[in-house]
Amino acid sequence: MTMKSPKLTRRGLIGAAGGLTVTTLAAPAYMRQAFAATQITVADPGGPFGPAFRKAFYDPFEKETGNKVVNVAREAEPTAQFKAMVDTKSYIWDVCTLTLSARDILAKQGLLEPIGFTIADTPDLMPEAISQHWLGTDVYSTVFAYRTDRMKEAPKTWADFFNVEKFPGRRSLRKNPIDTLEQALLADGVPLDKLYPLDVDRAFKKLNSIKQHIAVWWTGGAQTTQMLQSGEVDMISGWNARFQSAIDGGTPAKIVWNQGLYSIEGWSIPKGCPKADVARAFIKFCSDPARQALFTEGLAYGPTNLSAYKTIAEKRAVDLPTSPVNLKQMAIADENWWAANRSAVTEKFNSWILS
Amino acid sequence: MTAQAIKRVFVNPLWLAIPGILFLLVFFVYPVCSLLLLSVTDPDTGQWAVKSYTRILNTDVYLRVLGITFRIAAQTACLSLIIAYPLAYWVASLPERVRNKALLLIIIPFWTSYLVKTFAWMIMLGRMGVINSILIGAELVKEPLPLLHNEFGVLVGMVHTMVPLAVMTMLPVMTSIDRRLISAAQTLGASPSKAFWLVYFKLSLPGVTAGGLLVFISSLGFFIVPAFLGGRQQTMLAQLIITQVSELLNWSFAGALSVMMLVTTLTAVFFYDLIFGISSIAGKEGSESSHSKIRIFGLQILEFISTAANILSQLSRVILGGYVTERLLAVFAWLIIGFLIMPTLLVIPIGFTKSEFLEFPPPGYSLRWFETYFNSALWLTATSRSFIVAFLAACLATAFGAGTALALAKSSSRWAGFIFGFFLAPMIVPRIVIAVGMFYLFARIGLVASNAGLVIGHTVLSLPFTVVTIGAILKTYDMRLDQAASTLGANRVRTLIHITLPVIKGGLIAAFLFAFITSFDELTVAIFISGGLATTLPKQMWDDMILQLNPTLAAVSTVVLIVVTLLLLIAERFRKNTIS
Numbered sequence: 001m002t003m004k005s006p007k008l009t010r011r012g013l014i015g016a017a018g019g020l021t022v023t024t025l026a027a028p029a030y031m032r033q034a035f036a037a038t039q040i041t042v043a044d045p046g047g048p049f050g051p052a053f054r055k056a057f058y059d060p061f062e063k064e065t066g067n068k069v070v071n072v073a074r075e076a077e078p079t080a081q082f083k084a085m086v087d088t089k090s091y092i093w094d095v096c097t098l099t100l101s102a103r104d105i106l107a108k109q110g111l112l113e114p115i116g117f118t119i120a121d122t123p124d125l126m127p128e129a130i131s132q133h134w135l136g137t138d139v140y141s142t143v144f145a146y147r148t149d150r151m152k153e154a155p156k157t158w159a160d161f162f163n164v165e166k167f168p169g170r171r172s173l174r175k176n177p178i179d180t181l182e183q184a185l186l187a188d189g190v191p192l193d194k195l196y197p198l199d200v201d202r203a204f205k206k207l208n209s210i211k212q213h214i215a216v217w218w219t220g221g222a223q224t225t226q227m228l229q230s231g232e233v234d235m236i237s238g239w240n241a242r243f244q245s246a247i248d249g250g251t252p253a254k255i256v257w258n259q260g261l262y263s264i265e266g267w268s269i270p271k272g273c274p275k276a277d278v279a280r281a282f283i284k285f286c287s288d289p290a291r292q293a294l295f296t297e298g299l300a301y302g303p304t305n306l307s308a309y310k311t312i313a314e315k316r317a318v319d320l321p322t323s324p325v326n327l328k329q330m331a332i333a334d335e336n337w338w339a340a341n342r343s344a345v346t347e348k349f350n351s352w353i354l355s
Numbered sequence: 356m357t358a359q360a361i362k363r364v365f366v367n368p369l370w371l372a373i374p375g376i377l378f379l380l381v382f383f384v385y386p387v388c389s390l391l392l393l394s395v396t397d398p399d400t401g402q403w404a405v406k407s408y409t410r411i412l413n414t415d416v417y418l419r420v421l422g423i424t425f426r427i428a429a430q431t432a433c434l435s436l437i438i439a440y441p442l443a444y445w446v447a448s449l450p451e452r453v454r455n456k457a458l459l460l461i462i463i464p465f466w467t468s469y470l471v472k473t474f475a476w477m478i479m480l481g482r483m484g485v486i487n488s489i490l491i492g493a494e495l496v497k498e499p500l501p502l503l504h505n506e507f508g509v510l511v512g513m514v515h516t517m518v519p520l521a522v523m524t525m526l527p528v529m530t531s532i533d534r535r536l537i538s539a540a541q542t543l544g545a546s547p548s549k550a551f552w553l554v555y556f557k558l559s560l561p562g563v564t565a566g567g568l569l570v571f572i573s574s575l576g577f578f579i580v581p582a583f584l585g586g587r588q589q590t591m592l593a594q595l596i597i598t599q600v601s602e603l604l605n606w607s608f609a610g611a612l613s614v615m616m617l618v619t620t621l622t623a624v625f626f627y628d629l630i631f632g633i634s635s636i637a638g639k640e641g642s643e644s645s646h647s648k649i650r651i652f653g654l655q656i657l658e659f660i661s662t663a664a665n666i667l668s669q670l671s672r673v674i675l676g677g678y679v680t681e682r683l684l685a686v687f688a689w690l691i692i693g694f695l696i697m698p699t700l701l702v703i704p705i706g707f708t709k710s711e712f713l714e715f716p717p718p719g720y721s722l723r724w725f726e727t728y729f730n731s732a733l734w735l736t737a738t739s740r741s742f743i744v745a746f747l748a749a750c751l752a753t754a755f756g757a758g759t760a761l762a763l764a765k766s767s768s769r770w771a772g773f774i775f776g777f778f779l780a781p782m783i784v785p786r787i788v789i790a791v792g793m794f795y796l797f798a799r800i801g802l803v804a805s806n807a808g809l810v811i812g813h814t815v816l817s818l819p820f821t822v823v824t825i826g827a828i829l830k831t832y833d834m835r836l837d838q839a840a841s842t843l844g845a846n847r848v849r850t851l852i853h854i855t856l857p858v859i860k861g862g863l864i865a866a867f868l869f870a871f872i873t874s875f876d877e878l879t880v881a882i883f884i885s886g887g888l889a890t891t892l893p894k895q896m897w898d899d900m901i902l903q904l905n906p907t908l909a910a911v912s913t914v915v916l917i918v919v920t921l922l923l924l925i926a927e928r929f930r931k932n933t934i935s
Contacts, residue, residue, distance in 0.1 A: 072538035073898035088798030
C-alpha cells in the first residue's frame with residue numbers, strides 16, 4: 001500500500017470496514033487458485049480499439065492459453081479510477097491501457113504491478129516502449145493536418161502553421177498546454193531534439209502572436225475529426241489516427257508528419273491485482289510483432305515492436321507513426337518534464353487563454 | 356415526557372422527510388465529505404494543510420473561471436425563463452388532451468442524449484453548418500456568421516437543454532391556477548394585461564422561482580457544452596475540477612475547488628431565497644421574513660418587470676393590431692418548440708446515413724448503423740439497463756422527494772429552510788466529486804459495477820429535482836382541503852391517498868419524469884460506478900465517441916426516441932382509460 005495515498009483511503013475507508021473488505025473482495029484470489037483457466041478483464045480505449053485488439057490480442061490469447069479475456073472501454077484518463085480501484089482493492093480491471101503520463105503518475109504513487117520482463121526478452125521493441133510496470137502496445141503521434149482543397153500552398157512545418165500571412169486559413173489548436181507549447185517552440189525555430197526542458201516563456205510569447213488567429217481551441221479528439229471533416233477549420237493540430245479516419249472517409253486532407261511528437265499507450269496491471277500472473281502472461285503475449293501487425297489493419301497506430309513492419313503492407317505502413325519514413329521525422333514527447341511541470345504550466349496556460 | 360409531548364414529536368410532519376434525509380446522509384454526505392476533507396490535507400505528508408486554498412488565492416485564474424461559470428449560468432437561467440414562461444403559459448392554456456401532446460413535443464429533446472445534442476449543435480451552428488449554409492445560400496449574409504465556439508454557442512446549447520426543465524417545473528403550478536380568477540379580475544375592471552400580471556403571474560411565481568433556481572444550479576455544473584461549443588474564454592469550473600480529479604490526480608486541490616464552488620453556490624442560493632423566497636415552498640409564507648427589506652426589494656423588481664411588460668404589450672397592440680397580438684403567443688410557442696426539437700430532427704436522418712461521419716445532409720441513406728446497433732449485444736444490454744435503472748431511480752427519488760416536499764410544506768419548523776437547502780446539495784456539488792466519493796463507499800459494500808449501485812447513485816442526483824418540483828406544486832396546494840377531509844372523518848392516510856396525491860398528481864408525474872431523465876442521461880456517476888462492466892447507454896455512447904464519432908450514436912438516439920414516445924403515448928392512453 002502506498003504511503004502517498006491520502007488519509008481518506010487508509011484510515012477513513014479501508015480501516016472502518018477492513019474485515020468485511022478482505023473477506024468479500026479477496027474471494028476472486030481463491031477462485032484463481034482453484035481453477036487453472038481464469039478470466040481477465042482488460043480495459044482498452046474503446047471505440048475501434050475493441051475489435052482491432054480482439055483480433056490481434058484477445059482471441060489469440062484465449063486460444064493459446066485457455067484463459068478468457070473480457071474487454072471493456074476505459075475512460076480517456078483512467079487514473080482516478082485506477083487509484084480508487086487499488087485503494088479499495090476492488091479490481092474491476094486486471095489490465096488497463098495507460099498513456100505515458102498516466103503511467104508515470106500512477107507508478108510514482110506505487111499503484112502499478114511489475115510486468116515481469118524487460119527489453120532483453122523483447123529485443124526488437126522500441127526502448128521507450130517498456131518499463132518496469134508497463135508495456136507499450138501502440139504509438140500515436142501529435143501532428144497537424146490541413147485541408148488540401150482550402151490551402152493554396154501546402155504547409156510543411158510548424159513555422160508554416162504559425163505563419164498567418166503566408167498561409168491564410170482558419171486554424172485550430174488544443175486547449176491544453178501539452179503539445180501546444182512544444183508546437184509553439186518548434187514554430188519559433190527550436191530544433192526537435194532540443195525541445196526539453198521547454199522554454200515556457202518563449203513558448204507563450206510565440207503563442208501570443210497567433211492567439212487572435214486561432215478560430216477554435218479544441219478539447220476532445222473526436223472534435224478534431226469532425227472539424228477537419230466538416231471544414232470548420234483548414235489547419236488543425238491533433239492525433240494522427242483521428243485525422244486518418246477523416247481521410248479514410250474521403251475528406252480531402254493531408255497529415256504533416258514533419259516535426260511530429262509521438263507518444264505511446266500500453267498495458268499496466270493495478271497493484272495487488274489477484275490475477276496478476278495471467279495479466280503478466282497476457283502483456284508478454286502482446287509484445288509479439290506478428291500480433292501487433294494485426295491491429296494496424298483496423299487502427300492507424302504504430303506497433304511498438306518494429307519487427308512488425310515485416311508483415312505490414314507498404315501501403316498501410318505510410319499511415320503509421322512508427323514506419324521508418326515517418327518515425328525519423330519525429331521525436332518522443334518528454335513525459336518526465338511534463339510530470340514535473342504540468343500542474344503549474346496548466347495553471348499558467350488557463351490564465352493565458354482567458355486573457 | 357408526557358404522552359402529549361410524545362404525540363407532538365411523532366405527528367410532526369418533518370418525520371416524512373426522514374427517509375430522504377437518511378438516504379442522503381449515507382449515500383451523499385458521507386462519501387462527499389470524505390472526499391472534501393482531502394482539500395485540507397497535504398497530499399504529500401497527509402498532514403492538515405490549507406495549501407490548496409492558498410493556491411486558489413495566489414492566482415486570479417480560478418476566481419475568474421468561477422466568475423465566468425456564474426455569469427454563464429445566470430444568463431442561461433434568465434434566457435431559459437424568458438423563453439420557457441410564455442411557452443409554459445401557452446401549454447397550460449390548452450385543453451388537457453392537446454396539452455399532453457404539446458408536452459410530448461417539448462420534452463422530446465430530453466430523450467436525445469446531451470452528448471448527441473451537443474454534436475448536433477456543432478453540425479448546425481458551424482461555419483459550414485446547416486444554418487450558415489442556408490443563410491449563404493439565400494444570400495442573406497456573405498461571410499459565415501460566428502455562431503459556434505463562442506459564448507453564443509454555449510448559451511444556445513445550454514438554454515436548449517434547460518428550457519424543457521424550466522417548462523416542466525412551471526407547468527404544474529400554472530395548470531393548478533384557477534383561470535376564472537383572471538375573468539373575475541377583468542369583471543372587476545382590470546385590463547387583460549393587468550389581470551395577467553397582478554393575478555396570474557403572481558400566482559405562477561412559485562413555479563418561476565423554482566424553475567429559475569433549478570436551471571441556474573444545474574447550469575453551474577456543465578462541462579461538455581462549454582468544451583465543445585465554447586471558445587477561448589468559455590471555461591467553466593467543472594472542467595477544471597475534472598482535470599484535477601482525473602488527469603492530474605490532485606484530489607486535494609479538486610476538493611478545494613469543489614468547496615469554493617459549493618460555498619459560492621450556497622451563498623447565491625441564500626440571496627436568491629432572500630429576494631424571491633424560494634424556501635417559502637417550505638410553507639413559511641406570511642412569516643416575518645416576507646416583510647424584510649430585501650423581500651420587498653424583490654417584489655419591487657417583479658413589480659417593475661410587470662409594469663415594463665405591460666407597456667410593451669400595449670405597444671404591440673397599437674403597432675400590430677389586436678388580431679396579430681392575440682396570436683403572437685401561439686406563434687412564439689411554436690417557434691420555441693421548433694428550436695427545441697431541431698437537433699432531434701437533425702439526428703434522425705443522420706441515423707440513416709451511409710456515411711462514416713455525423714454529417715448533414717447525409718450523402719446517401721442506408722440502414723447500416725441500425726444494423727450495427729441491433730446486432731450489438733453491448734448496445735442492447737446498455738439500452739435495457741438504462742431503462743431499468745432510470746425507472747427504479749425515478750421511483751425511489753419520487754417517493755423520497757414527495758415525502759420531503761410534503762414534510763416541508765406542512766411544517767412550520769425553522770429547520771425547514773435548512774432541510775430544503777440540504778436536498779439541493781446533490782445538484783450543487785460537482786458530479787465528479789460525488790462519483791469519486793461514491794466509488795469509495797460502494798467498493799466497500801460491494802455495489803461497484805452493480806445495477807443497485809447505479810440506482811442509488813442516480814437517486815441521489817435526482818432528489819433535488821423531485822423535491823423542488825413537488826414542492827412547487829404543494830405551494831399552490833390548499834392545505835384547508837386536508838382540514839376539510841379530516842373534518843369529514845378521513846384519517847391522515849386516507850387524506851393523503853384520496854385528496855393530496857390526486858391534486859398534486861401533475862407535480863408527481865413531472866418529478867418522476869425529471870428523475871427518469873436525470874438517470875437516463877447521466878454519465879459521470881455511470882463512468883465510475885459501472886467500471887465499464889454494467890454499462891449504461893450514455894456510458895456506451897461516451898466510450899464510442901471518445902475515439903470515433905460514428906452515426907451509430909444517431910441511430911441509437913432515433914431508436915430511443917421512438918421507444919420513449921411509444922411508451923409515453925401508451926401511458927397517456929392507459930391513464931385516459933382509467934379515468935373514463
